[in-house]
Amino acid sequence: MPKYCMACNNSLVKGEEMICLKCDYEIPKTASHLDKTNFIAAKFYGKVHLQDAIAFYKFTKSGRVQQLLHRLKYHNKPELGKLIGRKYGHELMGTEVQSTYDLIVPVPLHKTKLRRRGYNQSAVFASGLGEVLEILVNDHALRRNVKTSTQTRKSRIERWKNVDNIFVVPKPEEVKEKRVLLVDDVITTGSTLESCARALLDSGCKSVGVAAIAAAK
Numbered sequence: 001m002p003k004y005c006m007a008c009n010n011s012l013v014k015g016e017e018m019i020c021l022k023c024d025y026e027i028p029k030t031a032s033h034l035d036k037t038n039f040i041a042a043k044f045y046g047k048v049h050l051q052d053a054i055a056f057y058k059f060t061k062s063g064r065v066q067q068l069l070h071r072l073k074y075h076n077k078p079e080l081g082k083l084i085g086r087k088y089g090h091e092l093m094g095t096e097v098q099s100t101y102d103l104i105v106p107v108p109l110h111k112t113k114l115r116r117r118g119y120n121q122s123a124v125f126a127s128g129l130g131e132v133l134e135i136l137v138n139d140h141a142l143r144r145n146v147k148t149s150t151q152t153r154k155s156r157i158e159r160w161k162n163v164d165n166i167f168v169v170p171k172p173e174e175v176k177e178k179r180v181l182l183v184d185d186v187i188t189t190g191s192t193l194e195s196c197a198r199a200l201l202d203s204g205c206k207s208v209g210v211a212a213i214a215a216a217k
């Protein structure tokens with residue numbers, strides 16, 4: 001079976017694993033862990049208080065990062081997510097981020113999507129990240145709320161409230177007083193992470209930071 005780079009499609013040479021050395025070097029990184037007031041953090045200002053808001057790669061449409069994310073999500077490549085998690089872990093090793101968190105929690109996937117895909121791309125990324133940083137991963141701390149049929153009968157304000165209750169923490173004792181690093185595959189508007197972070201903070205987390213594979217400007 002020919003082995004090729006998941007980002008640029010060129011053939012891999014001996015020693016390369018899923019991503020070629022050239023891509024490893026050339027794909028633009030955000031270096032957001034070095035700047036607390038980075039462009040990702042700015043997406044959450046005035047919405048939810050986050051300890052950190054960081055991402056590994058800069059996301060650009062139709063670029064190599066999009067290719068990576070596409071393969072991770074739709075080409076049955078959970079090991080790619082784990083590999084990227086490990087790479088990011090090595091970048092964050094020894095930084096303040098490593099010593100700031102007790103627990104890594106991935107954004108949960110819809111049940112139907114999880115069944116179809118077989119894995120949660122954020123959870124595999126989380127496992128690689130946790131492995132290198134030696135931080136425990138809990139991939140069931142957050143759950144997506146099931147839509148109820150009563151939603152249509154609710155008032156506008158109740159419906160609005162419901163939007164923010166997409167995520168629940170089924171066992172608050174698992175996150176209580178913990179400093180949680182919440183992880184997702186890509187950050188665009190940040191609204192999903194905002195909802196998750198709020199659910200975690202409402203359940204007694206000490207603090208929440210967010211990290212993703214990639215972030216869009």
Ligand SMILES: [Zn+2]
Pocket residue numbers: 005006007008009010019020021022023024
């Ligand atoms: Zn490549």
